Amino acid sequence: MHDAPATSAATGTSAPTAEDEVVGICQDLLRIDTSNFGDGSGPGERAAAEYVMGSLTEVGLDPELFESAPGRANVVVRLPGTDPTRSALVLHGHLDVVPAAAADWSVDPFAGEERDGLLWGRGAVDMKDMDAMILAVVRQMAREGRRPARDVVVAMFADEEAGGAFGARWAVDNRPELFEGATEAISEVGGFSVDVAGRRAYLLQTAEKGIGWLRLVAEGRAGHGSQVNDENAVTMLAGAVARIGAHAWPQQLTPTVRALLDGVADLTGIPFDPEDEEGVARLVAALGPAARFVGATTRNTANPTQLDAGYKANVIPGRAEAVLDTRFLPGHEDEARAELERLAGPGVRVEDLHRDVALEVPFAGDLVDAMVAALHHEDPDAVVLPYMLSGGTDNKSLARLGITGYGFAPLRLPGDLDFSAMFHGVDERVPVDSLRFGTRVLDRLLADC
Numbered sequence: 001m002h003d004a005p006a007t008s009a010a011t012g013t014s015a016p017t018a019e020d021e022v023v024g025i026c027q028d029l030l031r032i033d034t035s036n037f038g039d040g041s042g043p044g045e046r047a048a049a050e051y052v053m054g055s056l057t058e059v060g061l062d063p064e065l066f067e068s069a070p071g072r073a074n075v076v077v078r079l080p081g082t083d084p085t086r087s088a089l090v091l092h093g094h095l096d097v098v099p100a101a102a103a104d105w106s107v108d109p110f111a112g113e114e115r116d117g118l119l120w121g122r123g124a125v126d127m128k129d130m131d132a133m134i135l136a137v138v139r140q141m142a143r144e145g146r147r148p149a150r151d152v153v154v155a156m157f158a159d160e161e162a163g164g165a166f167g168a169r170w171a172v173d174n175r176p177e178l179f180e181g182a183t184e185a186i187s188e189v190g191g192f193s194v195d196v197a198g199r200r201a202y203l204l205q206t207a208e209k210g211i212g213w214l215r216l217v218a219e220g221r222a223g224h225g226s227q228v229n230d231e232n233a234v235t236m237l238a239g240a241v242a243r244i245g246a247h248a249w250p251q252q253l254t255p256t257v258r259a260l261l262d263g264v265a266d267l268t269g270i271p272f273d274p275e276d277e278e279g280v281a282r283l284v285a286a287l288g289p290a291a292r293f294v295g296a297t298t299r300n301t302a303n304p305t306q307l308d309a310g311y312k313a314n315v316i317p318g319r320a321e322a323v324l325d326t327r328f329l330p331g332h333e334d335e336a337r338a339e340l341e342r343l344a345g346p347g348v349r350v351e352d353l354h355r356d357v358a359l360e361v362p363f364a365g366d367l368v369d370a371m372v373a374a375l376h377h378e379d380p381d382a383v384v385l386p387y388m389l390s391g392g393t394d395n396k397s398l399a400r401l402g403i404t405g406y407g408f409a410p411l412r413l414p415g416d417l418d419f420s421a422m423f424h425g426v427d428e429r430v431p432v433d434s435l436r437f438g439t440r441v442l443d444r445l446l447a448d449c
Contacts, residue, residue: 044071190407205407
């Protein structure tokens with residue numbers, strides 16, 4: 001589709017295509033440190049947002065940059081579609097990344113190094129790869145004077161890695177007019193390929209678990225460490241943490257997970273019985289590295305992640321705290337919270353730090369058909385299946401405006417690449433051929449959706 005340089009409608013001169021540009025754009029973004037520590041101490045997204053502004057204004061677009069707080073920058077631009085009567089599509093990414101400890105990496109995590117056909121760096125898959133594909137495709141369309149099939153709102157948000165309070169959530173609450181007329185959205189963590197029984201299958205995200213970051217608080221009687229104390233806050237908290245961490249949550253399969261496992265059963269010949277947990281586990285395992293994502297979507301989860309208590313070896317503190325990362329299935333938030341309260345036990349209080357909704361939408365409709373068709377155009381023999389993300393995306397914030405969100409960052413990946421381990425992992429990297437594939441798919445999607 002893009003074998004030769006495109007021709008600019010305005011100048012008649014040759015210009016680089018999206019495939020020509022995408023790797024360089026991704027490298028540029030990776031070299032901008034946008035680490036989000038979740039406490040406001042990071043560098044912020046301003047430098048990356050200014051890069052996005054420059055990329056878009058250079059091709060004649062008129063984006064808007066706005067800050068929710070100093071340094072916490074977001075960029076939005078609307079591309080008019082050929083059919084103004086249709087509802088708009090939001091195409092969004094986030095500019096922040098989780099921190100990276102350079103000593104643990106094989107390369108500098110902010111050097112954007114290309115090695116062995118792979119682009120390395122923090123954000124290479126989460127999600128500066130998709131950001132680069134979006135920018136490359138939009139730039140090409142602008143240079144060629146092409147318009148998408150309908151209005152497309154391109155948004156690059158801050159703060160997704162800490163819940164979006166300075167990014168998508170802030171924009172939805174304070175600038176809802178930017179998304180006027182939008183009914184659907186596309187973002188990260190879907191559209192990537194996995195090998196299943198010798199067939200390539202693309203996992204299109206149609207659901208994501210809800211988020212509950214919770215604090216456990218135990219309050220007891222402070223005292224001398226040498227004395228008997230049956231109201232020790234540390235003991236009460238430790239019991240709660242142990243019970244919650246060891247709890248075996250029951251298997252509960254939502255419609256999205258059932259549809260995925262049905263598709264895997266068709267590819268592998270492994271029978272699918274929703275009541276057979278061992279059989280379900282075999283089907284999940286058949287997804288290879290993606291089993292990490294999918295396995296966590298068959299049940300609610302709750303993982304203790306932080307502990308804080310005491311200040312001296314011989315002092316029993318009066319208060320002890322822990323933090324939990326809980327993820328609940330669509331429709332199961334209340335029962336999950338009730339179970340956590342029970343497991344915490346007497347004397348331990350459960351407090352909210354951050355909560356956000358679970359999402360689940362049908363694997364059907366014109367947009368889904370267009371995404372599937374765009375993938376099949378580039379990979380005709382592949383299978384496309386729905387799946388649920390065990391984490392969360394900025395689609396949660398857009399859902400507050402009634403916008404239906406999907407995960408579709410199309411990447412054709414080598415079967416031996418442990419893609420799921422790249423997310424928030426050490427030595428994060430993405431194949432350059434996958435980036436070029438994604439630009440072709442995304443370009444076709446915007447023309448047809």
